[in-house]
Amino acid sequence: MTDPKPLPSRSERPWWRDAVTYQIYIRSFADANGDGKGDVNGIRTRLPYLKQLGVDALWITPWYPSPQIDHGYDVADYMDIEPEYGTLEQAELLIKETHEHGMKLLVDIVPNHSSDKHVWFQEALKSQPGSPARDRYMFRDGKGKDGELPPNNWQAVFGGPAWERVRGIDGKLEQWYLHLFAVEQPDFNWENSEVRTYFEKVLMFWLDRGVDGFRIDVAHGMVKMAGLPDVVAPDPKAEMLAPENRPFWDQDGVHEIYRQWRKILDSYPGDRMAVAEAWVSPASRIARYLRHDELANSFNFDFLSAPWEPVMLKKMIDRSMQALQEVGAPSSWVFNNHDVVRSVDRFDLDLTPGKANTTLERQGDPAKFNIARGTRRARAGALLMLALPGGAYVYQGEELALPEAREIPEDRLTDPRWSLSKHTDRGRDGCRVPLPWRSESEGAFGFSTNSALTPTEAWLPQSSTWGSFAVNLQDKDPDSTLNLYRNALAIRRSEPELGDGQMTWLNAGSLVLAFTRSDDFACYVNFGPAIDLPAGSEILVSSSPIEGNSLPSDTAVWLRLNKK
Ligand code: NOJ
Numbered sequence: 001m002t003d004p005k006p007l008p009s010r011s012e013r014p015w016w017r018d019a020v021t022y023q024i025y026i027r028s029f030a031d032a033n034g035d036g037k038g039d040v041n042g043i044r045t046r047l048p049y050l051k052q053l054g055v056d057a058l059w060i061t062p063w064y065p066s067p068q069i070d071h072g073y074d075v076a077d078y079m080d081i082e083p084e085y086g087t088l089e090q091a092e093l094l095i096k097e098t099h100e101h102g103m104k105l106l107v108d109i110v111p112n113h114s115s116d117k118h119v120w121f122q123e124a125l126k127s128q129p130g131s132p133a134r135d136r137y138m139f140r141d142g143k144g145k146d147g148e149l150p151p152n153n154w155q156a157v158f159g160g161p162a163w164e165r166v167r168g169i170d171g172k173l174e175q176w177y178l179h180l181f182a183v184e185q186p187d188f189n190w191e192n193s194e195v196r197t198y199f200e201k202v203l204m205f206w207l208d209r210g211v212d213g214f215r216i217d218v219a220h221g222m223v224k225m226a227g228l229p230d231v232v233a234p235d236p237k238a239e240m241l242a243p244e245n246r247p248f249w250d251q252d253g254v255h256e257i258y259r260q261w262r263k264i265l266d267s268y269p270g271d272r273m274a275v276a277e278a279w280v281s282p283a284s285r286i287a288r289y290l291r292h293d294e295l296a297n298s299f300n301f302d303f304l305s306a307p308w309e310p311v312m313l314k315k316m317i318d319r320s321m322q323a324l325q326e327v328g329a330p331s332s333w334v335f336n337n338h339d340v341v342r343s344v345d346r347f348d349l350d351l352t353p354g355k356a357n358t359t360l361e362r363q364g365d366p367a368k369f370n371i372a373r374g375t376r377r378a379r380a381g382a383l384l385m386l387a388l389p390g391g392a393y394v395y396q397g398e399e400l401a402l403p404e405a406r407e408i409p410e411d412r413l414t415d416p417r418w419s420l421s422k423h424t425d426r427g428r429d430g431c432r433v434p435l436p437w438r439s440e441s442e443g444a445f446g447f448s449t450n451s452a453l454t455p456t457e458a459w460l461p462q463s464s465t466w467g468s469f470a471v472n473l474q475d476k477d478p479d480s481t482l483n484l485y486r487n488a489l490a491i492r493r494s495e496p497e498l499g500d501g502q503m504t505w506l507n508a509g510s511l512v513l514a515f516t517r518s519d520d521f522a523c524y525v526n527f528g529p530a531i532d533l534p535a536g537s538e539i540l541v542s543s544s545p546i547e548g549n550s551l552p553s554d555t556a557v558w559l560r561l562n563k564k
Contacts, residue, residue, distance in 0.1 A: 005328060010499055014271040015104060016213070016296045016391060017330040018499030019056035020489060021275075023395045025338045026063050026085055027071055027459060028434040033086075034450030037459045038434065040086030044094050047101045049471065053399060053482075054489030057104035059215050059275075061338060063091065067117050069184040070416055071432075072108075073217060074115035078202040095210045104212035106275070111199050112218040113185040121186050125166060129175050136195055138178035138187045139166075140228070150176055153230045154248060157181050157238045159420040162248075178228075180221060180238065180248060182416040190222045190257065200264060207268050213296070219276035219289065223253030240279035250280045258294040273297065275332065275393075283316075283323035290329035297332040297391060304334050308347035308377050308554075310513050310527045314505075317388060317513075321503070324390075330500045331390035335381055336398045342431045343381055345404040348374035375401045376554045379481055379543035380525055383556035384513065386488050387523035389501050394485070397435055400469045401481035404430040405462070412461055434458040439470040446470065479545070487541045491558060497521055516561070525556040537561050 010018055030042030040063065050058065062072030065082050072082065081091050098105040114121060120136050127133035129141070140151035142165065150163035156179060163176040164183050178187045188195045203214065218240075225247035238246065258274075265272040273296035276289045281302050289298045300320050306312040320331045335343045348370050378401055385392050408429055410418075415427025438446030444458040445466050455462035467473075474480035492498045497518035508514040511528025521540075524533065530550045533539075538560040539546060551557055 007500060010496060013500065014273070014296070015056065016271065016273040016275075019104065019391045020054075020386065020492070021057040021059050021104075021106065021391065021393050022050060022053070022055040023059045023061070023337060023393060025061050025396055025432055027061075028432050028447075029396055030435070030437065031444075031448035031450070031453075031458075034448055034453065035084070036444065036448060036450070036453055036457055037084055038447075039084065040081065040090040040094055044090070044097055047097055047103075050103065051101045052486065054486055054493060055103065055394065057106060057212065058098060059106040059393070060108065062108045062110055062217075067115055067184065069115070069182055071414070073110055074113075074117075074182065074185050075110050076115040076117040077119075078109075078114075078199075079205045092209055099210065105210075106213045106215050106273075107206050107211050108217060109199070109202065109206075109214045110217040111188065111190075112221045113179065113181060113187045116184045116186055124177075124186075126169060128168075132194075134175070135192050136189055138189050138224070138228075139175045140178070142176050147174070147176075151178075152228050153234050154178070154180075154228075155231075155234055155238045156420065157240060158417045159422070159425070162238065178224075180218070182420065187224075188222070190253070196257070196260070200260070203261060203264050207264070207272060211272075212270065213265070213273035213275065215275050215277060216295070217277055219258075219295075219298070220250045220254060220278035220280050221248060222257060223251040224248050225251055250278070250285060255288060255291075255294060258289065262293050262295070275299065283319040284326075286320070287323040287327045287329065290324060291327050297330070299332050299334045299337075299393065301334075304337075304340065307349070308381070308527070310511055310525075313384075314513055321389065331388065332393060333385045333388050333390060334393040334395075335378075335385055336395035336431070337393070338395065338432055339428055340431065342402060342404045343378040343398070344371065344374040344401055345369060345406075346374075347377035347381060369406075371403055373554065374403065375481070376544055379484055380554055380556035382481075382485060383488060383523060383541065383543050383558060384525045386492055387498065387515075387517065387558060389499070389503050389517070391499070395431075397431075397469075399482050399485040400435070400471065400474060402433075402435075402469055405433040405460070406430055407463055408433070408461055414460065429460055433460045433462055433466070436462065436466040436470040438472050439467040441467060446472070484541070484543060488558070491540055495521060520561045522559045522561050523556065524551055524559065526551045526553055529553060533557065533559065534561060 027038045029038040030046050031038050032041035063081055063085050064075045065077040065080050066072045066074050081088050095105050123133040124137050141147050143149040150161050154162040156162040158181055162180055165173055165176045168174040179185050229247050275297035276295050278289050278298050279301050286298045289295050302316045306316050324331050413429050415429050417425045417427035434447040436445035441455050442451040444453045444455050474482035503515045506514040513525040516522045530552045533549050533551050540558040542557040544555040
């Protein structure tokens with residue numbers, strides 16, 4: 001390992017080395033026009049809340065015109081706003097107002113695939129095999145006597161084959177196209193220079209409007225292995241975090257794209273950046289996306305996928321720190337997003353050793369679920385994450401300790417995973433239910449300005465318990481999870497050594513993760529029975545109440561050391 005270069009001070013280094021970024025799933029954040037779906041103006045009304053929370057940046061999930069098959073990740077037009085969500089003018093106002101509140105704003109860019117309603121795909125369907133219009137996507141002839149078999153054995157992430165056969169203009173079945181996700185999400189052909197130029201224009205379109213950066217969807221997927229070879233031992237469905245290399249993930253060619261994008265980002269003032277959604281492992285593969293001429297951040301999904309257990313978490317932290325140090329990049333810690341079971345639930349799952357992705361399982365037995373324990377752990381996890389060197393990503397509702405919504409009736413499930421898995425995977429709706437802003441049920445617990453809207457009439461039905469997590473209640477309760485996040489983020493801001501930098505592990509026993517960030521700042525996370533905290537230390541914040549000097553189980557604390 002090379003010696004880390006000394007970092008410039010926090011005010012002198014790019015903001016994205018330290019930032020805590022809040023992910024807004026726009027459809028479920030706040031509904032200003034009363035239709036039961038979140039929108040751009042809803043976000044605008046909540047900027048003071050986000051400012052008070054203390055985050056540095058916002059990431060908004062796709063807000064472009066879209067048939068909403070995958071809730072915006074099926075983009076029909078990359079340079080406009082979905083009419084259900086508002087207008088381009090409102091989006092421009094949001095960008096400006098976010099800046100006035102002292103925060104940055106990232107938009108989500110979806111370059112691996114478009115919607116099948118994108119003009120280019122519609123044109124491709126009407127064009128001949130081999131035509132320039134077809135070449136923008138991944139059309140191939142089928143195998144078998146009449147091309148009736150898919151071109152290879154790839155499976156889609158959402159389940160089922162990754163190929164769909166189309167009919168020609170004469171109505172006869174002919175070529176197939178690749179869709180690594182839903183059938184309605186055809187993959188672009190990134191060997192095509194028009195595709196590359198188009199996305200450069202998309203980046204500039206939003207950069208010109210003042211966005212500070214991009215979250216890149218499926219950043220490890222755009223380039224496919226030449227010849228599109230079969231997967232040797234295919235999974236029933238492709239996993240994003242593949243157990244071994246796949247011909248459609250993490251190919252070397254993606255890095256050339258990011259080198260080009262970095263030049264575009266750097267041609268604008270103000271440390272514009274991009275964060276990769278690259279489900280790659282181990283961390284040394286992540287580091288490749290963060291070389292000095294590529295991207296700024298990449299989510300640490302190894303950390304997110306780790307169970308609530310100190311050995312595995314420590315291993316993931318160490319690996320990330322070492323690998324990213326090699327390329328001089330900061331780590332980006334994350335426990336929640338719109339694709340995974342909320343940490344309140346995940347951290348309470350029984351652990352089955354050796355089972356990959358156990359912590360991302362959506363099913364589980366709700367009867368065995370202990371929400372108090374899950375919440376306690378999620379709160380401790382928050383202090384762990386926010387004390388680690390680098391930046392962090394917080395998903396809306398995480399600051400309210402929202403659990404997974406498990407009781408959504410089957411006929412209200414909307415995630416394409418549900419239908420494409422032939423109703424074996426309930427999908428991701430449980431972590432996407434609209435936020436409760438007020439404890440009274442009117443307006444879907446304050447989610448909507450339409451007071452007549454009931455909790456079950458929101459676009460995804462809210463659980464009957466949602467009111468007990470509401471912002472207005474948590475605001476008043478000094479011990480609420482909302483106030484825990486506010487306190488931790490305020491301390492993080494005032495402690496110059498937090499954010500990016502170094503950490504030093506302390507030995508506090510095998511069931512404790514303990515580390516210092518400076519001579520006088522330490523974080524202790526206890527996974528086992530109560531332990532004594534170092535004598536003479538002052539508690540800055542704790543995830544659960546602490547009596548005397550004893551740190552109880554499933555509790556984290558930030559300490560000022562050596563206080564006399
Ligand atoms: C990753 C996004 O986070 C997820 O929500 C989406 O379904 C897939 N990419 C496909 O775009």
